Amino acid sequence: MGRNLAAAHQAGAGSGVVAGGWLTRWMELFIDAGDVSLPATLDVPVDRPVRGAVVVLHGSGMPQRSYFLYEQLARAFPAVDVAVLRFDRRPREQGDVPYAVQADDAVAAIAEVRRRIGDVPVGLWGWSQGAWPASAVAAGRPDLVSFLVLVASSGVSPAIQMRYGTAQQLLLNGYGSAEQADLTRLREALESVVRGHIDRETAQAIIDRYADRPWFPLVYVPRYLHDYPGTWDDMDYDPEPVIAQVRCPTLLFYGENDEWTPAEDSIAVWQRSAATSDLTIHRLAGCTHLPALGGADVLASISSDYNDTMLAWVQDRINR
Secondary structure, eight states: OOOOOOOTTSTTEEEEEOGGGOEEEEEEEEEEOSSOEEEEEEEEESSSOOOEEEEEEOBTTBOSTTSHHHHHHHHHGGGGTEEEEEEOOOOOSSSOOOHHHHHHHHHHHHHHHHHHHOSOOEEEEEEGGGHHHHHHHHHHOTTTOSEEEEESOOSSOHHHHHHHHHHHHHHHTTOOHHHHHHHHHHHHHHHHHHHTSSOHHHHHHHHHHHTTSTTGGGSOOOSSGGGSOSOOTTTTOOOHHHHTTOOSOEEEEEETTOSSSOHHHHHHHHHHHOOOSOEEEEEETTBOSSSBBTTOOSGGGBOHHHHHHHHHHHHHHHHO
C-alpha cells in the first residue's frame, strides 16, 4: 500500500509546484550501488499518498539525472501520485557502462525507492540504451518490476542498431549509395577490430582512407583507434532472449521518424517474443528518437501524446 514520504526535515529536500498545479516534494539522496554511491533525486507528491513509482534508466549519451527527458517525468508523474527516482549513471573512463552493471544499479535504485516509500508498484522507464537493462531487470527479477515503459527500445543488437542509425544519418544529410557503401566498410572495420578479427593497424588504414570525407563526423567511428577503448562488451548483445522472458505489462513508444532505432524490426521482435500478455505499442507522430516534436531537446517540445498516453497507461496498471 502507498504512504506519504516522511522526509520533510531531511537535508536536501524541497518542494514546489509543477505540472497540473500539484505541490511536489523532492529529496536529494544517494543510491548504494556496492562499489559506488550514485547521486539521485526522488520526487513525490506532497500530502497525497504515493500509489506507485518509476525508476529512470538512461540513454547512452545522457547519463545525468538533470536531462530534460528525465526531468519531465519528475514533473509529470507526481501529479498522478506516482513517485520518480532519477539518478546519475555511474561514471566510466572509456566506453559505455556494461548493461549488466546498469541492471544491477537499477535493482539498487528499486531497493532505495521501496525503502523510502514502501510497498507500491514500481516500474522502470528506459530510453534508448536504458531499455536494455530495464528489460533485463524485468526478465530476471519479476518480483521487483511491476511494469515497463520503454522509449525507442531496440530489439536488435547495438552493432546492428548503430549500422542502421549511422546509415540514417547519411540519408538525412543527403548522401547516397556510394557513401553508404563506404559507411559499411567503416563499420565493418570497427566491429572487426573490437571482436579481435583484425588488428588495429589494418582497421586504422581503412579509417584513414575516409577520414577526410565531409560525412565522416556523421558515422560515429573514432578518427584514431588509440582513442577508442578497444572493447565493447555489449556490442553483440542480443535482446530477444531477454524480451522472451518479460512478463510484466509493457508500454513501448517509437517516434515515427526515429533516426537511430530500427522501429519496425524492433516491434517485430517484441511482438513475436515477449512473454507478456499486456504489450502496448504506441507510435508518436512528429517525433524522432526522442519523444519530442521535431526531436528538439527542450521540455516544451515533449509530445503531449506521449505524456498523456504514458500517464494514463501507468495509472491504469497501478490501479489494477
